Amino acid sequence: MAHTESFQLEEAAAEAYEAKFVPAMFTEWAQRMVTVAGVSPGQRILDVACGTGIVARTAAEIAGAEAVTGVDINPAMLAVAARVRPEISWLQGDAAALPVPEGAFDVVLCQMALMFFPDAVAALREMCRAAVDGGTVAVAVPGRLADQPGYGPFVELVSRHADSGAMSLLGVYWACGNLEKLERLFAEAGLHGVESQTHIGEAKYSSAADFVAVEVESTPLMARLTEDQFARIRTEAAAVLQPFAAADGALTVPLQGHIVVGRKAKERKR
Structure with missing residues (x-):
């Protein structure tokens, strides 16, 4: 499974x-x-494609900051991560060539990023390499767009106004959502004992305008929309998202996602 999109942001x-x-x-x-x-x-603990570090920070609350490393290809993300939690080790590097020794981590985590890697199997093999024998590799990805009752209509709204570049990015978000295929990627990467869980998370926003600000201004999508396109999307978003609005206008939008866990094989003793 290969993709050509990336999730790159300025600081x-x-x-x-x-x-x-x-x-x-x-x-x-x-x-x-x-x-x-x-x-x-x-x-x-290793957090791959750590972004601004929420998974690494969460793991550090359990394992200790000195035991956690975050890796991301984007220096702007790492700059923010280091500002928020400087005691965690932050490294710049590609998921397909992680800048860490073989067998250095007990648990390797990757949240909501696998779909952006040019070669998902190669990235999973690298995560496996970074794990100790018998270590854990866990990945979270969004489910299929067809299984997103809130984000599906929003993507349809964007498609009515945006160009192909924006839709290419939005399409990749959901590209690893087929759970059966995702589990096969783990097997292709040499991970064993693969197990998966599907969750319905709750994305919370103060309003439809807040939803649009988060989903557009905080992502690479902003650079792919004209001011006019963005204005029209912002204007029409309230109606599209109304089913998820409370009386005060706050939104709770469901996000279906999968967490898949595999383990690196233990080396056989001779």
Whole structure:
């Protein structure tokens, strides 16, 4: 499974991502990730494609900051991560060539990023390489767009106004959502004992305008929309998202996602 899109941000957008996107959606998933992966005290943890570091920070609350390393290809994301939690080790590097030794980590985590890697199997093999024998690799990805009752209509709204470049990015978000195919990627990468869980998370926003700000201004989508396109999307978003609005206008939008866990084979003793 190969893709050509990436999730790259300048530092101002990375700051917005940390301030808006992380609390709206990813804090909840980070907590689920470390729980499902079985992160515990005394383990060494690697967060691949760490972004501004929410998974690494969550793992550090259990394993200790000195035991956690975050890797991301985007220096702007890492700059924000280091500002928020400087005691964690942050490294710049590609998921397909992780700048870490073989067998250095007990648990390797990757949240909501696998779909952006040019070669998902190669990235999973690298995660496996970084794990100790018998170590854990856990990945979280959004489910299929067809299974997203809130984000599906929003993507349809964007498609009515945006160009192909914006839709290419939005399409990749959901590209690893087929759970059967995702589990096969783990097997192709040499991971064993593959297990999966599907969750319905809750993405929370103060209003439809807040939803649009988070989903557009805190992501690479902003650079792919004209001012006019963005204005029309912002204007029509309230009607599209009305089914998820409370009386005060606050939104709770469901996000279906999968967490898949595999283990590196233990080396046989001769």
